[in-house]
Amino acid sequence: MTKRLGIMNYKGGMGKTSLVVHLAMGLALNGQRVLVVDMDPQGSVKAMLGVKASSGTYELLVGKQPVADCITPVRDGLDIIASDERLFPASMQMVGFPNREFVLHNRLETVHGYDYILIDSGPSFDLLAQNAMIASQNLMVPISMDFMSVVGAKQLLKNVKLLNRLFDQLIQVQHVVPTFYAQRQAKTIKVMAAVESLFGPDKIRGPIRSCADVSNAAGVGQTVFEYKPKSRVIPDYNQLLKAVMIEGDNE
């Protein structure tokens, strides 16, 4: 069965897309078949993977093409549905659609053959984010070691409850991942205490340390697995991968 995971936090620059791309690549390297859907008009997924795509999320949501025509293979075992700035006008068009919050969910119902579908979102609570939450049901929330990111996570929890109530859904936060983690730094310790009291200790995975290899790899369109396999951030990603795969096995 395909496992879906939406990576979300309403604050910008939490490391969401970096997390999606590394999780996807790590899963693919472990023999899993992975599809990443980019629901952010910034189009960062394809940029971070160093690829171009002529069609993608825009066509998926408002076009009439078969889903297969929206998919771009990018690595062994890893495909993407890429986005670009056309996704913003697409979301305005979607406002007039019937069941507008379920457009992505319904389109993905016809996608088969993947072990994981990971959905990246932009830093806002718009119709695209609502579609991403409903299509994924299970969420991974990256939280950078800054108090404003905890505020973003609180807003997210409120909106999860709202969507569940309005649309009779069972959306839940499955994984909370501290990012830009600096062990022993006073701020990290304080933010972690706030994160634990908000989510409880059982959902916290990772953490992913702050490491320049992540942005340097993105700068040349690669993941750190390819750019610097011995990077000190690789064990962090591997630990997170293990937690995600074990959780998938237990379902």
Ligand SMILES: Nc1ncnc2c1ncn2[C@@H]1O[C@H](COP(=O)(O)OP(=O)(O)OP(=O)(O)O)[C@@H](O)[C@H]1O
């Ligand atoms: N662990 C890390 N260590 C150092 N830099 C990182 C790390 N993770 C991400 N970055 C860098 O931080 C910046 C923001 O990361 P990213 O684009 O993944 O965040 P985002 O939450 O997706 O942002 P947005 O809200 O704009 O979509 C990028 O330049 C990225 O390369």
Ligand SMILES: [Mg+2]
């Ligand atoms: Mg992003």
